Amino acid sequence: MNFLKFVLLESPVWLGGVCFCLFAIVLLMRPRMEEAARARSLPILVAVIVGLFLLQSLVETDRERILAQLDSFVAAVVAEDRAAIERLIDDDYDSDGMNREDFGAFMAEALERVDIYDTRLRRRDVLVEADRATLDLGAMATVRIKGGTGEFHQGRWRLAWRLRDAWRITALTPVEIDTIPFKSLQQVRGQIP
Numbered sequence: 001m002n003f004l005k006f007v008l009l010e011s012p013v014w015l016g017g018v019c020f021c022l023f024a025i026v027l028l029m030r031p032r033m034e035e036a037a038r039a040r041s042l043p044i045l046v047a048v049i050v051g052l053f054l055l056q057s058l059v060e061t062d063r064e065r066i067l068a069q070l071d072s073f074v075a076a077v078v079a080e081d082r083a084a085i086e087r088l089i090d091d092d093y094d095s096d097g098m099n100r101e102d103f104g105a106f107m108a109e110a111l112e113r114v115d116i117y118d119t120r121l122r123r124r125d126v127l128v129e130a131d132r133a134t135l136d137l138g139a140m141a142t143v144r145i146k147g148g149t150g151e152f153h154q155g156r157w158r159l160a161w162r163l164r165d166a167w168r169i170t171a172l173t174p175v176e177i178d179t180i181p182f183k184s185l186q187q188v189r190g191q192i193p
Contacts, residue, residue, distance in 0.1 A: 008052065009059050019049045062163070063126045066133055069167045070159070074119055074139075080111045088169055090162050095171035096184040103172070106185060117150070118142040133161040136175075153178055 007014040026045050030038050069088060076084035086104055093100040123138030137157045144150035155177035160170045174182035182188060 005061065006063075009056055009061050010064060012053070012056065015052060015056055019052065022049070062128045062133065062167070066126050066128070066135060066161055066167045067124055069161075069169075070121070070124065070135060070137070073169065074121065077107075077111070078116055078119055080115075082108055082111070090164070090168035090170045092162065093170055095160075095173055096186055098185070103185075106189065110189070113146055115144040115146065115150070116141050117144075123156070131163040133163075133167065135159040135161060155182075 007018060023045060026041050030041055033041060073085065073088045075081075076088065082104070085107055086100075089100050089103060091100055093103050095103070098106060119139060119141040121137065121139050123136065125136040127134045135158070137159060138154070139157065140152065140154040142150040143153050156175040158171075158173045158175055160172075161167045162170045172185065174185065174188055176182060177188065
């Protein structure tokens with residue numbers, strides 16, 4: 001069901017492939033159709049295809065909302081916009097023994113010490129379960145300790161989300177950075193001189 005939802009509501013490329021297949025099937029079946037059915041088949045198919053693309057453009061799924069919030073979070077981190085970061089953190093944030101205020105302080109300290117730029121997100125797997133979601137993220141970025149030279153790093157992160165008025169982050173946990181396993185943000189803090 002998730003794959004069908006992804007194809008019909010989220011991916012224009014996959015929906016285009018499905019529509020191409022439908023078009024090919026109708027074209028192959030047309031010579032065997034009765035005259036009246038043959039005359040109506042293409043206009044009906046075009047209407048169905050237009051309807052599917054219109055539906056996809058009008059419907060925004062939870063997965064798409066979470067990915068949009070993730071993009072906002074990454075942009076806020078790169079821009080060092082603490083207010084924007086805090087807007088995306090849930091009041092019930094609880095990760096690595098940090099609450100929302102502790103996480104805000106952690107981010108403020110980290111952003112004073114490092115610059116992050118040239119970010120690229122490569123894996124964004126989202127699992128939505130009612131008003132909760134988990135996002136497994138693969139990311140690459142250039143990180144520069146203030147005053148130093150930027151170095152390329154890549155990592156995997158797990159973010160927990162909760163839906164209230166919007167999707168907000170309830171936990172942020174590093175999984176691996178530069179092939180080194182991490183279990184907490186505190187470990188990441190220890191790597192920053």
